[in-house]
Amino acid sequence: MTTSxxxxxxxxxxxxxxxxxxxALLESAANLDVIAEANSGEEAVRLAVELTPDxxxxxxxxxxxxxxxxxxxxxxxxxxxxxxxxxxxxxxxSGRADVVRALEAGARGYVLKAGxxxxxxxAVLSAAExxxxxxxxxxxxxxxxxxxxxxxxxxxxxxxxxLTADGHSNxxxxxxxxxxxxxxxxxxxxxxxxxxxxxxxxxxSEAVRHGLLDLT
Numbered sequence: 535m536t537t538s539x540x541x542x543x544x545x546x547x548x549x550x551x552x553x554x555x556x557x558a559l560l561e562s563a564a565n566l567d568v569i570a571e572a573n574s575g576e577e578a579v580r581l582a583v584e585l586t587p588d589x590x591x592x593x594x595x596x597x598x599x600x601x602x603x604x605x606x607x608x609x610x611x612x613x614x615x616x617x618x619x620x621x622x623x624x625x626x627x628s629g630r631a632d633v634v635r636a637l638e639a640g641a642r643g644y645v646l647k648a649g650x651x652x653x654x655x656x657a658v659l660s661a662a663e664x665x666x667x668x669x670x671x672x673x674x675x676x677x678x679x680x681x682x683x684x685x686x687x688x689x690x691x692x693x694x695x696x697l698t699a700d701g702h703s704n705x706x707x708x709x710x711x712x713x714x715x716x717x718x719x720x721x722x723x724x725x726x727x728x729x730x731x732x733x734x735x736x737x738x739s740e741a742v743r744h745g746l747l748d749l750t
Contacts, residue, residue: 540567541662544587546578546608547571547624548596552647556591556624563655575608583616588662591654592641594625594632606639613640620661624654631745633672643667685728687746694721695747699738 545556545568557568570585572578574596582590590612594605603611609621622643623636633644642661645654646669657667687695690711697707704722708715726732729740741747 540565541588541658542567542569542585543658544568544570544572544578544582544585544590546573546575546590546605547593548573552593559651559654560591560658563651566655566658575603575605578608579603579611579615582612582619586616586619588620589658590619590621591624591658592621594623594627594636606635606641609636609639609641620664622657622661622667628669628672629745630743633668634745637666644672645669646671685744685746687725687728687741691721691725691728692746694718695725695737695741698722698734699741699747 560566592605620642643657645657660667
């Protein structure tokens, strides 16, 4: 990166006012130039592939719900179609599961919209240089999560954990899922191994911590 060549940015957010504000903020900084805007995940992918910006600023969630892809899916597609283009997530959502999903999909940064502009600038520059840019308040509770990716449970294992969290015994789980008790025990052994625990309570706790189970 050289000071004589501004970083070319693509801003993806479904709110025009937000995009306008980001453009004004980013272009007020030296060496940053917004070359395009996108109002959906699909458009962000298309423009990023076509224009190959130095960094994409991607919203986590776009309006439209199931009618379009979210920011995480857009990152996955870009990793496949334009792996040389780094993505920084810029969002209002600071939940551990959201952050981990984005980083595991291939995002090179995660910054909160409510944070100071300096955090955004640092994340953009870091991503452009091949690093990772995270809002400081996210770093502490992500240590270990990023280094040790979230374990993946099968659908059946997730069902077993859910019923375990609800207080069901092995026999009750077996009846609910139309399995034998021996099969339920086998699922629990695999769940314990994946989550690095040795009992039911710890399994539920780790599943919640990794964002695999929502008790709210």
